Amino acid sequence: MSDAHDPASTSTPADDEFEPVDVFGEAEEMDLRPGADNCYKCTSCDTSCPVAEVDDDFPGPKFQGPEQWRLKRKEDEGVDDSIMSCSNCMRCDNACPSSVPLSQMHNTARGEYVDEQMDKLSREYIRNRILSNYGLLARLGSKVPRLTNFAMSLGVTKKFNEKVLGITSEREFPAFAEQTFRSWWDERGGAKVESEEKRVAYFHGDYSNFNTPEVAKAMVRVFESFGYEIIVPEQRCSGTPMFANGMLDDARRAAKFNVRTFSDLVDDGYDIICTCTSCSMALRQEYPELFDFEGTAEVAASTYEAVEYLRIYEDLQGAVAESDVEYPDLAYHAPCHARNQGLDRQAVELFRDLDGVEVEDVGESCSGISGTYGWKEEKYDTSMKIGEEMFEHMEHASGSDGMTECPTCAMQMEHGTGYEIHHPMQLLEKALV
Secondary structure (H helix, E strand, O other), rough: OOOOOOOOOOOOOOOOOOOOOOOOOOOOOOOOHHHHOOOOOOHHHHHHHHHHHHOOOOOOOHHHHHHHHHHHHHHHOOOOOHHHOOOOOOOOHHHHOOEEEOHHHHHHHHHHHHOOOOOOOOOHHHHHHHOOOOOHHHHHOOOOHHHHHHHOOOOOHHHHHHHHHHHHHOOOOOOOOOHHHHHHHHHHOOOOOOOOOEEEEEEEEHHHHHHHHHHHHHHHHHHOOOOOOOOOOOOOOOHHHHHOOOOOOHHHHHHHHHHHHHHHHHHOEEEEOOHHHHHHHHHHHHHHHHOOOHHHHHHHHHHEEEHHHHHHHHHHHHHHHOOEOOOOOHHHHHHHHHHHHOOHHHHHHHHOOOOOOOOEEEOOOOOOOOOHHHHHHOOOOHHHHHHHHHHHHHHHHHOEEEEEOOOOHHHHHHHOOOOOOEEEHHHHHHHOO
Protein backbone atom coordinates (compact mmCIF):
# COMPACT_ATOMS: atom_id res chain seq x y z
CA MET A 1 0.00 0.00 0.00
CA SER A 2 1.39 3.37 -0.91
CA ASP A 3 1.91 5.85 1.92
CA ALA A 4 -0.48 8.33 0.30
CA HIS A 5 -3.43 6.00 0.81
CA ASP A 6 -4.04 5.08 4.43
CA PRO A 7 -7.05 2.77 4.58
CA ALA A 8 -7.66 3.72 8.17
CA SER A 9 -8.53 7.24 7.04
CA THR A 10 -11.00 6.23 4.37
CA SER A 11 -14.17 4.19 4.08
CA THR A 12 -14.72 1.27 1.76
CA PRO A 13 -17.95 0.45 -0.08
CA ALA A 14 -17.84 -3.12 1.24
CA ASP A 15 -19.08 -3.71 4.80
CA ASP A 16 -16.34 -6.19 5.63
CA GLU A 17 -12.92 -6.52 4.08
CA PHE A 18 -12.26 -10.02 2.77
CA GLU A 19 -9.71 -12.08 4.66
CA PRO A 20 -8.63 -15.49 3.28
CA VAL A 21 -9.28 -18.44 5.57
CA ASP A 22 -6.06 -19.92 6.91
CA VAL A 23 -6.69 -23.64 7.34
CA PHE A 24 -3.20 -24.94 6.57
CA GLY A 25 -1.34 -23.46 9.53
CA GLU A 26 2.28 -24.52 9.55
CA ALA A 27 1.68 -27.87 7.82
CA GLU A 28 3.80 -28.59 4.79
CA GLU A 29 0.93 -30.36 2.98
CA MET A 30 -2.58 -29.09 2.45
CA ASP A 31 -4.89 -30.29 5.23
CA LEU A 32 -8.45 -29.04 5.02
CA ARG A 33 -9.69 -31.03 8.03
CA PRO A 34 -10.26 -27.94 10.25
CA GLY A 35 -12.43 -26.37 7.57
CA ALA A 36 -14.36 -29.60 7.01
CA ASP A 37 -15.00 -29.97 10.73
CA ASN A 38 -16.60 -26.51 10.84
CA CYS A 39 -19.37 -27.68 8.50
CA TYR A 40 -22.58 -28.57 10.34
CA LYS A 41 -24.53 -29.58 7.22
CA CYS A 42 -26.96 -26.66 7.10
CA THR A 43 -26.97 -26.89 3.24
CA SER A 44 -26.85 -23.09 2.79
CA CYS A 45 -24.11 -23.64 0.23
CA ASP A 46 -26.23 -26.14 -1.72
CA THR A 47 -29.20 -23.79 -1.93
CA SER A 48 -26.93 -21.01 -3.21
CA CYS A 49 -25.30 -23.15 -5.92
CA PRO A 50 -26.48 -22.22 -9.45
CA VAL A 51 -25.37 -25.58 -10.88
CA ALA A 52 -27.28 -27.59 -8.28
CA GLU A 53 -30.35 -25.48 -8.97
CA VAL A 54 -30.62 -26.65 -12.59
CA ASP A 55 -28.81 -30.01 -12.51
CA ASP A 56 -30.40 -32.66 -10.28
CA ASP A 57 -27.40 -34.96 -10.76
CA PHE A 58 -24.90 -32.49 -9.29
CA PRO A 59 -24.39 -33.28 -5.57
CA GLY A 60 -23.60 -29.69 -4.62
CA PRO A 61 -20.86 -27.78 -2.77
CA LYS A 62 -21.35 -29.54 0.59
CA PHE A 63 -20.54 -32.92 -0.92
CA GLN A 64 -17.73 -31.52 -3.09
CA GLY A 65 -16.11 -29.91 -0.05
CA PRO A 66 -16.51 -31.08 3.55
CA GLU A 67 -18.16 -34.45 2.90
CA GLN A 68 -15.59 -35.45 0.31
CA TRP A 69 -12.72 -34.51 2.62
CA ARG A 70 -14.28 -36.54 5.42
CA LEU A 71 -14.62 -39.55 3.13
CA LYS A 72 -11.00 -39.28 2.05
CA ARG A 73 -9.83 -39.28 5.67
CA LYS A 74 -11.74 -42.46 6.53
CA GLU A 75 -11.28 -44.50 3.37
CA ASP A 76 -8.92 -44.77 0.42
CA GLU A 77 -11.36 -42.94 -1.85
CA GLY A 78 -10.63 -41.04 -5.04
CA VAL A 79 -12.14 -37.64 -5.76
CA ASP A 80 -15.64 -37.93 -7.23
CA ASP A 81 -15.73 -36.93 -10.90
CA SER A 82 -18.65 -34.58 -10.24
CA ILE A 83 -16.04 -32.08 -9.01
CA MET A 84 -15.56 -31.15 -12.69
CA SER A 85 -19.18 -29.96 -12.83
CA CYS A 86 -18.50 -27.24 -10.24
CA SER A 87 -18.42 -23.93 -12.10
CA ASN A 88 -16.12 -22.17 -9.58
CA CYS A 89 -18.61 -19.33 -9.14
CA MET A 90 -17.61 -19.35 -5.43
CA ARG A 91 -21.09 -18.32 -4.25
CA CYS A 92 -20.90 -21.08 -1.65
CA ASP A 93 -18.15 -19.19 0.19
CA ASN A 94 -20.50 -16.28 0.86
CA ALA A 95 -23.41 -18.55 1.75
CA CYS A 96 -21.64 -20.52 4.49
CA PRO A 97 -22.46 -19.21 8.01
CA SER A 98 -19.42 -20.91 9.58
CA SER A 99 -16.75 -19.79 7.08
CA VAL A 100 -15.94 -23.21 5.69
CA PRO A 101 -13.39 -22.61 2.87
CA LEU A 102 -15.55 -24.36 0.27
CA SER A 103 -14.04 -23.00 -2.93
CA GLN A 104 -10.56 -23.72 -1.56
CA MET A 105 -11.64 -27.32 -0.99
CA HIS A 106 -13.10 -27.51 -4.48
CA ASN A 107 -9.94 -26.11 -6.07
CA THR A 108 -7.66 -28.56 -4.28
CA ALA A 109 -9.99 -31.51 -4.93
CA ARG A 110 -10.25 -30.58 -8.60
CA GLY A 111 -6.48 -30.34 -8.85
CA GLU A 112 -6.07 -33.76 -7.24
CA TYR A 113 -8.68 -35.27 -9.56
CA VAL A 114 -6.97 -33.90 -12.67
CA ASP A 115 -3.48 -34.91 -11.51
CA GLU A 116 -4.29 -38.42 -10.34
CA GLN A 117 -7.48 -39.59 -12.03
CA MET A 118 -8.00 -37.84 -15.36
CA ASP A 119 -6.63 -39.45 -18.52
CA LYS A 120 -4.06 -36.98 -19.91
CA LEU A 121 -4.81 -38.17 -23.46
CA SER A 122 -8.56 -37.71 -23.11
CA ARG A 123 -10.48 -35.11 -25.08
CA GLU A 124 -11.68 -33.53 -21.83
CA TYR A 125 -8.16 -33.02 -20.47
CA ILE A 126 -6.79 -31.62 -23.75
CA ARG A 127 -9.80 -29.31 -24.15
CA ASN A 128 -9.60 -28.08 -20.57
CA ARG A 129 -5.86 -27.47 -20.87
CA ILE A 130 -6.44 -25.37 -24.00
CA LEU A 131 -9.24 -23.35 -22.41
CA SER A 132 -7.22 -22.85 -19.22
CA ASN A 133 -4.26 -21.46 -21.12
CA TYR A 134 -6.17 -19.09 -23.37
CA GLY A 135 -3.42 -16.49 -23.17
CA LEU A 136 -0.91 -18.72 -24.95
CA LEU A 137 -3.18 -19.16 -27.98
CA ALA A 138 -4.27 -15.53 -27.84
CA ARG A 139 -0.68 -14.39 -28.28
CA LEU A 140 -0.56 -16.28 -31.56
CA GLY A 141 -4.05 -15.35 -32.77
CA SER A 142 -3.61 -11.66 -32.00
CA LYS A 143 -0.60 -11.42 -34.33
CA VAL A 144 -2.95 -11.82 -37.32
CA PRO A 145 -6.29 -10.75 -35.79
CA ARG A 146 -8.32 -10.41 -39.00
CA LEU A 147 -7.31 -13.82 -40.28
CA THR A 148 -7.86 -15.44 -36.87
CA ASN A 149 -11.27 -13.82 -36.44
CA PHE A 150 -12.33 -14.94 -39.91
CA ALA A 151 -11.13 -18.50 -39.39
CA MET A 152 -12.74 -18.85 -35.96
CA SER A 153 -16.10 -17.57 -37.27
CA LEU A 154 -16.38 -20.28 -39.93
CA GLY A 155 -18.95 -22.98 -39.35
CA VAL A 156 -16.45 -25.69 -40.23
CA THR A 157 -14.09 -24.41 -37.50
CA LYS A 158 -16.87 -24.41 -34.92
CA LYS A 159 -17.91 -27.93 -35.85
CA PHE A 160 -14.31 -29.13 -35.69
CA ASN A 161 -13.86 -27.58 -32.25
CA GLU A 162 -17.04 -29.23 -31.03
CA LYS A 163 -16.49 -32.70 -32.46
CA VAL A 164 -12.76 -32.94 -31.81
CA LEU A 165 -12.23 -30.77 -28.73
CA GLY A 166 -15.65 -30.58 -27.11
CA ILE A 167 -15.87 -26.77 -27.36
CA THR A 168 -19.47 -25.80 -28.06
CA SER A 169 -20.33 -24.55 -31.55
CA GLU A 170 -23.22 -22.49 -30.16
CA ARG A 171 -21.03 -19.55 -29.16
CA GLU A 172 -19.23 -16.96 -31.24
CA PHE A 173 -15.51 -16.98 -30.57
CA PRO A 174 -14.46 -13.62 -29.06
CA ALA A 175 -12.84 -11.41 -31.67
CA PHE A 176 -9.24 -10.30 -31.29
CA ALA A 177 -8.65 -6.56 -31.37
CA GLU A 178 -6.71 -4.99 -34.23
CA GLN A 179 -4.21 -3.73 -31.66
CA THR A 180 -3.56 -5.21 -28.23
CA PHE A 181 -3.64 -3.00 -25.17
CA ARG A 182 0.06 -3.56 -24.47
CA SER A 183 0.93 -2.55 -28.03
CA TRP A 184 -1.14 0.61 -27.62
CA TRP A 185 0.50 1.30 -24.26
CA ASP A 186 3.99 0.98 -25.74
CA GLU A 187 3.04 3.09 -28.75
CA ARG A 188 1.81 5.97 -26.58
CA GLY A 189 5.06 5.83 -24.59
CA GLY A 190 3.63 4.47 -21.36
CA ALA A 191 2.42 6.66 -18.52
CA LYS A 192 1.45 10.27 -19.21
CA VAL A 193 1.26 11.24 -15.53
CA GLU A 194 4.08 11.12 -12.98
CA SER A 195 3.37 11.09 -9.26
CA GLU A 196 5.26 10.11 -6.13
CA GLU A 197 2.04 9.76 -4.12
CA LYS A 198 -0.60 8.30 -6.45
CA ARG A 199 0.77 5.21 -8.16
CA VAL A 200 -0.99 2.10 -9.42
CA ALA A 201 0.17 -1.05 -11.20
CA TYR A 202 -2.39 -2.34 -13.68
CA PHE A 203 -3.17 -6.06 -13.84
CA HIS A 204 -5.07 -6.11 -17.13
CA GLY A 205 -5.37 -9.86 -17.66
CA ASP A 206 -5.44 -11.63 -21.02
CA TYR A 207 -8.91 -10.64 -22.19
CA SER A 208 -8.51 -6.88 -21.80
CA ASN A 209 -5.16 -7.13 -23.56
CA PHE A 210 -6.15 -9.23 -26.55
CA ASN A 211 -9.90 -8.79 -26.95
CA THR A 212 -11.24 -5.66 -25.23
CA PRO A 213 -8.40 -3.14 -25.05
CA GLU A 214 -11.02 -0.38 -24.99
CA VAL A 215 -11.73 -1.32 -21.36
CA ALA A 216 -8.05 -1.11 -20.44
CA LYS A 217 -7.65 2.20 -22.28
CA ALA A 218 -10.67 3.60 -20.45
CA MET A 219 -9.11 2.59 -17.14
CA VAL A 220 -5.87 4.38 -18.04
CA ARG A 221 -7.62 7.60 -19.06
CA VAL A 222 -9.90 7.69 -16.04
CA PHE A 223 -7.11 7.06 -13.54
CA GLU A 224 -4.84 9.59 -15.24
CA SER A 225 -7.65 12.14 -15.00
CA PHE A 226 -7.41 11.73 -11.22
CA GLY A 227 -3.65 12.22 -11.32
CA TYR A 228 -2.44 8.64 -11.03
CA GLU A 229 0.86 7.39 -12.39
CA ILE A 230 0.24 4.00 -14.01
CA ILE A 231 2.67 1.20 -14.65
CA VAL A 232 1.85 -1.87 -16.75
CA PRO A 233 4.32 -4.63 -15.84
CA GLU A 234 4.85 -7.96 -17.56
CA GLN A 235 2.29 -10.43 -16.26
CA ARG A 236 0.61 -13.76 -16.87
CA CYS A 237 -2.97 -14.95 -16.61
CA SER A 238 -4.41 -14.53 -13.11
CA GLY A 239 -4.99 -18.29 -13.04
CA THR A 240 -8.78 -18.21 -12.65
CA PRO A 241 -9.50 -20.52 -15.63
CA MET A 242 -6.73 -22.83 -14.44
CA PHE A 243 -8.24 -23.10 -10.95
CA ALA A 244 -11.65 -23.82 -12.49
CA ASN A 245 -10.24 -26.68 -14.58
CA GLY A 246 -7.99 -28.25 -11.95
CA MET A 247 -4.76 -27.19 -13.69
CA LEU A 248 -3.06 -26.21 -10.45
CA ASP A 249 0.49 -26.65 -11.74
CA ASP A 250 -0.24 -24.14 -14.51
CA ALA A 251 -1.91 -21.82 -12.00
CA ARG A 252 1.05 -22.10 -9.63
CA ARG A 253 3.51 -21.06 -12.33
CA ALA A 254 1.38 -18.09 -13.37
CA ALA A 255 0.77 -17.02 -9.78
CA LYS A 256 4.45 -17.25 -8.87
CA PHE A 257 5.39 -14.98 -11.79
CA ASN A 258 2.67 -12.47 -10.94
CA VAL A 259 3.43 -12.39 -7.23
CA ARG A 260 7.13 -11.86 -7.84
CA THR A 261 6.44 -9.02 -10.28
CA PHE A 262 3.71 -7.21 -8.38
CA SER A 263 5.13 -7.66 -4.87
CA ASP A 264 8.21 -5.70 -5.94
CA LEU A 265 5.93 -2.90 -7.14
CA VAL A 266 3.96 -2.95 -3.89
CA ASP A 267 7.27 -2.48 -2.08
CA ASP A 268 7.85 0.56 -4.29
CA GLY A 269 4.53 2.14 -3.26
CA TYR A 270 2.17 0.92 -5.98
CA ASP A 271 -1.31 -0.45 -5.41
CA ILE A 272 -2.64 -3.09 -7.83
CA ILE A 273 -5.69 -2.38 -9.99
CA CYS A 274 -7.80 -4.90 -11.93
CA THR A 275 -10.66 -4.25 -14.35
CA CYS A 276 -11.86 -7.87 -14.16
CA THR A 277 -13.42 -9.04 -10.89
CA SER A 278 -12.22 -12.60 -11.47
CA CYS A 279 -8.63 -11.32 -11.70
CA SER A 280 -8.95 -9.31 -8.48
CA MET A 281 -10.59 -12.34 -6.84
CA ALA A 282 -7.67 -14.57 -7.83
CA LEU A 283 -5.02 -12.19 -6.47
CA ARG A 284 -6.99 -11.43 -3.31
CA GLN A 285 -8.38 -14.82 -2.33
CA GLU A 286 -7.16 -17.77 -4.38
CA TYR A 287 -3.46 -16.88 -4.28
CA PRO A 288 -3.19 -16.61 -0.47
CA GLU A 289 -5.45 -19.62 0.07
CA LEU A 290 -3.55 -21.93 -2.28
CA PHE A 291 0.05 -20.64 -2.42
CA ASP A 292 2.66 -19.36 0.00
CA PHE A 293 5.16 -17.60 -2.25
CA GLU A 294 7.04 -14.74 -0.67
CA GLY A 295 4.99 -11.59 -1.24
CA THR A 296 1.65 -13.36 -1.73
CA ALA A 297 0.01 -11.74 1.29
CA GLU A 298 1.29 -8.29 0.32
CA VAL A 299 -0.09 -8.63 -3.21
CA ALA A 300 -3.46 -9.79 -1.88
CA ALA A 301 -3.70 -6.90 0.58
CA SER A 302 -2.83 -4.32 -2.08
CA THR A 303 -5.19 -5.51 -4.86
CA TYR A 304 -8.38 -3.65 -5.79
CA GLU A 305 -11.00 -3.66 -8.48
CA ALA A 306 -10.70 -0.38 -10.40
CA VAL A 307 -14.06 1.23 -9.57
CA GLU A 308 -13.74 0.10 -5.96
CA TYR A 309 -10.35 1.81 -5.69
CA LEU A 310 -11.58 5.16 -6.96
CA ARG A 311 -14.61 5.03 -4.69
CA ILE A 312 -12.29 4.56 -1.70
CA TYR A 313 -9.63 7.13 -2.50
CA GLU A 314 -11.35 9.74 -4.67
CA ASP A 315 -14.66 11.60 -4.64
CA LEU A 316 -15.83 9.50 -7.56
CA GLN A 317 -19.50 9.78 -6.58
CA GLY A 318 -19.27 13.57 -6.62
CA ALA A 319 -17.47 13.66 -9.95
CA VAL A 320 -20.08 11.40 -11.53
CA ALA A 321 -22.99 13.39 -10.05
CA GLU A 322 -21.64 16.59 -11.64
CA SER A 323 -21.31 14.98 -15.06
CA ASP A 324 -23.87 15.11 -17.81
CA VAL A 325 -23.43 12.39 -20.38
CA GLU A 326 -25.55 10.76 -23.06
CA TYR A 327 -25.50 7.00 -22.71
CA PRO A 328 -28.13 4.29 -23.23
CA ASP A 329 -30.02 2.94 -20.24
CA LEU A 330 -28.17 -0.09 -18.90
CA ALA A 331 -29.17 -3.45 -17.44
CA TYR A 332 -26.43 -4.19 -14.90
CA HIS A 333 -25.35 -7.70 -13.87
CA ALA A 334 -23.08 -8.15 -10.85
CA PRO A 335 -20.64 -11.04 -11.48
CA CYS A 336 -20.43 -13.79 -8.86
CA HIS A 337 -16.78 -12.88 -8.22
CA ALA A 338 -17.80 -9.27 -7.61
CA ARG A 339 -20.34 -10.45 -5.04
CA ASN A 340 -17.64 -12.43 -3.24
CA GLN A 341 -15.68 -9.20 -2.84
CA GLY A 342 -18.66 -7.16 -1.61
CA LEU A 343 -18.82 -5.20 -4.88
CA ASP A 344 -22.20 -6.32 -6.20
CA ARG A 345 -23.93 -2.93 -5.75
CA GLN A 346 -21.10 -0.54 -6.52
CA ALA A 347 -21.96 0.23 -10.16
CA VAL A 348 -25.64 0.80 -9.44
CA GLU A 349 -24.83 3.03 -6.47
CA LEU A 350 -22.22 4.95 -8.45
CA PHE A 351 -24.24 5.71 -11.56
CA ARG A 352 -27.71 6.21 -10.10
CA ASP A 353 -27.06 9.97 -9.81
CA LEU A 354 -25.79 10.30 -13.39
CA ASP A 355 -28.21 12.48 -15.36
CA GLY A 356 -29.38 10.95 -18.60
CA VAL A 357 -28.54 7.34 -17.72
CA GLU A 358 -30.60 4.73 -15.90
CA VAL A 359 -28.73 1.72 -14.51
CA GLU A 360 -31.00 -1.13 -13.44
CA ASP A 361 -29.78 -4.11 -11.41
CA VAL A 362 -31.10 -7.28 -13.07
CA GLY A 363 -31.00 -9.44 -9.95
CA GLU A 364 -28.81 -11.82 -8.02
CA SER A 365 -28.74 -14.72 -10.46
CA CYS A 366 -25.50 -16.12 -11.87
CA SER A 367 -24.92 -15.48 -15.58
CA GLY A 368 -24.13 -19.18 -15.99
CA ILE A 369 -21.05 -19.00 -18.19
CA SER A 370 -18.51 -19.04 -15.35
CA GLY A 371 -15.45 -18.45 -17.50
CA THR A 372 -14.61 -21.57 -19.49
CA TYR A 373 -17.53 -23.58 -18.04
CA GLY A 374 -20.12 -22.44 -20.58
CA TRP A 375 -17.73 -23.05 -23.47
CA LYS A 376 -17.74 -26.80 -22.90
CA GLU A 377 -20.12 -28.74 -25.13
CA GLU A 378 -21.46 -30.85 -22.26
CA LYS A 379 -21.95 -27.81 -19.99
CA TYR A 380 -23.47 -25.41 -22.53
CA ASP A 381 -27.12 -26.30 -21.85
CA THR A 382 -26.53 -26.09 -18.11
CA SER A 383 -24.93 -22.68 -18.47
CA MET A 384 -27.88 -21.39 -20.47
CA LYS A 385 -30.39 -22.75 -17.94
CA ILE A 386 -28.52 -20.96 -15.16
CA GLY A 387 -28.56 -17.74 -17.20
CA GLU A 388 -32.31 -17.82 -17.98
CA GLU A 389 -33.26 -15.70 -14.98
CA MET A 390 -30.69 -13.05 -15.89
CA PHE A 391 -31.79 -13.02 -19.54
CA GLU A 392 -35.42 -12.56 -18.51
CA HIS A 393 -34.60 -9.70 -16.14
CA MET A 394 -32.49 -8.00 -18.79
CA GLU A 395 -35.27 -8.18 -21.34
CA HIS A 396 -37.71 -6.59 -18.87
CA ALA A 397 -35.29 -3.80 -17.96
CA SER A 398 -35.81 -0.37 -19.50
CA GLY A 399 -32.46 -0.39 -21.32
CA SER A 400 -31.42 -2.45 -24.30
CA ASP A 401 -27.71 -2.35 -23.41
CA GLY A 402 -25.97 -4.18 -20.59
CA MET A 403 -23.11 -3.54 -18.18
CA THR A 404 -20.87 -5.79 -16.11
CA GLU A 405 -17.26 -5.95 -14.85
CA CYS A 406 -16.66 -9.53 -15.99
CA PRO A 407 -15.70 -10.24 -19.63
CA THR A 408 -17.18 -13.73 -19.74
CA CYS A 409 -20.40 -12.57 -18.07
CA ALA A 410 -20.49 -9.96 -20.84
CA MET A 411 -20.22 -12.79 -23.41
CA GLN A 412 -23.15 -14.60 -21.82
CA MET A 413 -25.27 -11.44 -21.56
CA GLU A 414 -24.72 -10.66 -25.22
CA HIS A 415 -25.22 -14.30 -26.24
CA GLY A 416 -28.52 -14.63 -24.39
CA THR A 417 -30.07 -11.26 -25.26
CA GLY A 418 -28.22 -9.73 -28.21
CA TYR A 419 -27.57 -6.58 -26.15
CA GLU A 420 -24.37 -4.60 -26.50
CA ILE A 421 -22.45 -4.90 -23.22
CA HIS A 422 -20.30 -2.20 -21.61
CA HIS A 423 -17.80 -2.10 -18.75
CA PRO A 424 -18.27 0.49 -15.95
CA MET A 425 -14.88 1.97 -16.87
CA GLN A 426 -16.19 2.82 -20.32
CA LEU A 427 -19.10 4.74 -18.83
CA LEU A 428 -16.73 6.50 -16.40
CA GLU A 429 -14.46 7.46 -19.28
CA LYS A 430 -17.33 9.08 -21.16
CA ALA A 431 -18.63 10.81 -18.04
CA LEU A 432 -15.35 12.16 -16.68
CA VAL A 433 -12.66 12.35 -19.33
